[in-house]
Amino acid sequence: MDFSLTEEQRAIRDLARTFARDELIPQCTELDRLPDGEDSFPWELVERGSKLGFNALAVPEKYGGSGADVLTQCIVIEELSAGEPAVSKVYSHNWKALFGLMAIATEEQVKRVIPGFLEDPRYCISIGITEPNSGSDNSLPYSGTLSAGPGLTAERKGGDYFLNGTKQFIAMGAQAKFMTIFARTDKSVPWTEGTSGFMLFPPKEGFEVGRLHDKVGLRLYPQHDLIFNDCRIPESELLGVENEVHAGRRDITNIGTLEATSTALGIARRAYELTLDYAKERVQGGKPIIEHHLIGSLLLEMFTRLEASRTMMWRSATSIDNGGSDDPKLARATKVMTVNMLNFVTTRAVEIWGGMGVMREAPIEKIYRDAIQLFHMGNTNQVNMLKAMDDL
Ligand SMILES: Cc1cc2nc3c(=O)[nH]c(=O)nc-3n(C[C@H](O)[C@H](O)[C@H](O)COP(=O)(O)OP(=O)(O)OC[C@H]3O[C@@H](n4cnc5c(N)ncnc54)[C@H](O)[C@@H]3O)c2cc1C
Incomplete structure (x- = not known):
């Protein structure tokens, strides 16, 4: 197996290494000490890194991004994380969210998100899966246990869905301009067959960002609760096909x-x-x-x-x-x-x-x-x- 990197891979690795050494390490040590993570979110550094090309790195070229392959993404994440893993996570979590979106959304839905993402160096995306009573469950196909999996419900009434329940530990819940939310659309079948994804562009009536979790580490990468109280989502914001988010x-x-x-x-x-x-x-x-x-x-x-x-x-x-x-x-x-x-x-x-x-x-x-x-x-x-x- 050939482990040599291309010229392009070496260039982006070196850029990430320099950014990490000269900007992330000196500034993030101080930010990590701030008592409240709300105030310490590293907006300036996130913006600076986006302008260097990191936020758009993994977005496919057909949508206007740099289209980096998975190996290049891994190399960049290693370099940035060796500086400040929280800032690295902002970008890589966004990439992960976008790949998730592309896997389940219609082309029209993807195009509602990507242009704004590429234009805004502070664009963050959240993925809302975990809940107080369902963590690992959401990754394990418990075929015989109906209670396992997301408990947050999305009930269809006419052409809309109404979401009720709470998500927990959701990264960048207070910072995100776009979210994908997993909700149970059919509780009579295992979650793998009865869960759907929804688009959410905060702020929105019936949706509220709850408490910030006070973590011991990665303090610049915040997690929040998300609270849904009869939050209306139009059918056009159901991601792909109802009940098929898992597949x-x-x-x-x-x-x-x-x-x-x-x-x-x-x-x-x-x-x-x-x-x-x-x-x-x-x-x-x-x-x-x-x-x-x-x-x-x-x-x-x-x-x-x-x-x-x-x-x-x-x-x-x-x-x-x-x-x-x-x-x-x-x-x-x-x-x-x-x-x-x-x-x-x-x-x-x-x-x-x-x-x-x-x-x-x-x-x-x-x-x-x-x-x-x-x-x-x-x-x-x-x-x-x-x-x-x-x-x-
Ligand atoms: C920094 C951070 C960022 C996060 N960001 C997000 C986010 O953006 N979006 C989101 O949705 N979630 C997020 N999470 C939540 C994360 O996905 C969950 O914490 C994780 O899935 C584990 O769920 P849990 O915490 O409920 O633990 P539990 O599921 O309660 O697990 C407790 C322990 O039991 C074990 N366990 C559970 N089931 C089994 C089994 N069947 N067999 C053997 N062992 C088992 C687990 O491995 C673990 O060791 C984040 C968490 C952290 C810490």
Whole structure:
């Protein structure tokens, strides 16, 4: 397998690396300290990165975007996440949302969103799936349990749907200019056969953004509750075909899974690089701690796991670029391995930094806090394993 990057891929990787080093790292450390995530959303940086081309990177050329392939998307996400994963997530979440939209919407519906998205460097999109009582359920086809899956209902009356219920943990709920919302249109069948997607352009009567969740990490990437109280959505904003949202989204699972994987990889790389530098400078027993073999071997293990995850991620991305998702378990297995690697690497980083590793004056504690978010994004390890096992 050829691992060399094209000239175009190297150029966009270098642009992302420079943006991360010169702008994201210096500014986001301060923003992360602000007590309330509402005030800390990095609007200026999001706008700046959009103007450099990151928000439009994955939008297909036929819609006016740059049409980057999946490998290029992964490379850019790794670079940006090594600077500030929250800013990287704004772009990559938008890409994921747009791919989701393209998978289920009509051409006319896609065209109602994309031009505004490309014109506005602050355009954010939300995907509303999770609810207080349904998280992993929304990714597992519980065929015999009608209560599993979304509880938020969309009841059809005449030519309109009326949405009632609450979504939870929805990224950029207060910032989004467009949302896709999953709602139950038929509760007499399993959710996989009775759930539909809806378009929502806030503000809207009957729709309210609820509380902001106060997270320990990725604080610049906010999650909100979304509250629906007889919110009227016209039939023209039902995405694609009623009850078929699950079937329509299957093809984009691998891209969504690799999006979270490359975020994890970027965070792990930054932890490793900072720790390598620290171990070369920090002297104990008269020599840099990297020369104490127990520390040197830990760093080597961090390096090895990081490289193994990147290799697997590039292989997964290339397999999608070369003709679709030829092996559905590959991306899921890659995500599980990478998240485990990330939490291994960041824990070892905190260990190698000694007491300074948990001090807020040093950079490692933030990376450690950010890392644990990845257990829950792009599906949990357990969900990814269950689904990958089905394909063995
Ligand atoms: C930073 C962040 C951003 C997010 N952004 C969004 C967003 O934009 N939109 C959105 O809709 N959601 C979002 N979420 C929610 C996320 O998708 C859910 O947290 C995730 O799907 C897990 O659901 P849960 O939290 O309800 O956990 P639960 O489903 O309650 O799971 C709890 C534990 O049980 C395990 N488990 C559950 N079922 C099984 C089973 N059958 N077998 C074995 N183990 C099982 C899980 O793996 C997990 O370890 C976000 C979450 C976070 C932390």
